[in-house]
Amino acid sequence: MNRSNKTVIGTFLTPAVVLLMAFMILPFVMAFVLSFTNSRLIPGPRGTQYIGLTNYQKLVEDNMFWRGLKHNFYFVIIVVPIQTSLALLLAILVNQKLKFSKFFRTFYFIPTVTAMVAVAVVWSFLYHPNGLINSFLTFITGGVWGGVDFLNTTRWAFPAIMAMSIWQGVGFQMLIFLAGLQDIPSSYYEAADIDGANSWEKFKYITLPQLKNTTTFVVISTTILAFRLFTQILVMTNGGPQGSTYTVMLHIYKMAYQRLNIGYGSALTVVFFIIILIISLLQRYLLGEQREVA
């Protein structure tokens, strides 16, 4: 049987190869090249010039970049553990053999199919100084909570965005954990029952070790999402108040798009990519190349 007909193979591969080259590989390579130039979206009279490491020098001294990066790490440190454990808790809850498990599962994942820009607007209203969240907090604290303007207070704006991001994203990780839970053979639990293990012991000695790969995957993918943080920031605070919610992606957007400085935006992009690359390689290392080609 002919498995090496060049025309046939060419027909199957060409469309995707051309598109990937033009819209992924080319821009990816260009990001590196452009980062050594003063390229602008609308070129000036002297055109684009090679300027060596100037953009990277600028980057090292750019306080807004470091502030953004610090916030991204801050987001990772707070959100990743909370979101991962909450997702696991939700998965365990909806995995119980109860009558309405599926009903609850549905409602827990609904936020994940919404567009971030849409729910970010709804939450801006909930976070209003006279909004529902403030009045609820006042109610449950018996009036101790005085009410704050969440999105306009340096102390509260970022935590408010974090809470909303967890609300929107946790259902997705819940479904990944749920798939992991359902892959654990029930015979493990039956054997533990015979040995007289209690629920906590079963969780600690069977569930958690069996979910090791799933947990690694969830932690890493949530970390990557944290570095891509953009939409909810732009919609809810635009990086403010006083830069307290500024992130790397917002900085790239402002430099490249608003200031049309493609060269500097590219240098920022390269650094951003190197961070993602390190995290992704860490994932491949921890998961032991599970996704290797068959």
Add this chain to the structure above:
Amino acid sequence: MFDFRTRRKFILYTIMTILFIIFFFPLLYMISTSLTPNEDLILQNMSTIRAFFPSEIGLKNFSDVFQRMPFGRFLFNSLFIVSTTILLGLVVNSMMAFGLARFNFKGRNLIISTVLALMIIPFEAIAVPLLLITNRLGWLDSYQVQIIPFIANPFYIFLLYQFFINFPKELEEAAIIDGANWYQIYYKVAMPLSKPVLASVAILHFLMQWRRFLWPLMVTRGPSYRPLTVAMQVFFGEYPRLWGDIMAYVAMMTLPVVILFVILQDRYVSTVARSGIK
């Protein structure tokens, strides 16, 4: 006194119900506010439980949205961009995956490794040069700038490749004996058999394209080609904010998708499982 089983059930249901409220109240709030026709009433009720049970109900906010902006146009833009990308993506990505899985040729391993490596690159890492490229092509403010760069996707190629590689060789050998050529095998044998994985890819592609925000924000200007996500910007520049109208817009954008996914939930659940690690 409850026995252990009943008590356990009671605790589980209590926790699940509290979580249910947390996950659902923002959407319920969106719906009830969008149905409150009177802006003063919205502001009056906004901090109380009455926000969920407005004393007046009407569709005025919805008609306002259609009057104040070309909502139909934005909806069409979104649907057109999303559906075109998905359809072309299914064809292009499955052809590539089929070619890689079913043929041996020089350079195959290199292409496979490249596809795997490309999976690491997030869109944000290529957005800036892509803006320059599409600007040079004269594509700014168009449909194609929002469609063509997103058709081929290494992750979807990988998902489909994984499926095709496990596909029994006997099936295509039988088809070849029957006189079928490779295009017919792809189209008449492989495609029908891979419906579940094609559905998964379509779902992931839908979510990615439907929610896309950064890119259309950078490449569209006026209302002509703006999708729903970016067209919403009109509201952000206005003070005081007309929350009733905003919520009506957001509801029209969100609820159809939510209902669709509730109906297709088993498929969605298996799709997420597929996109995770096995």
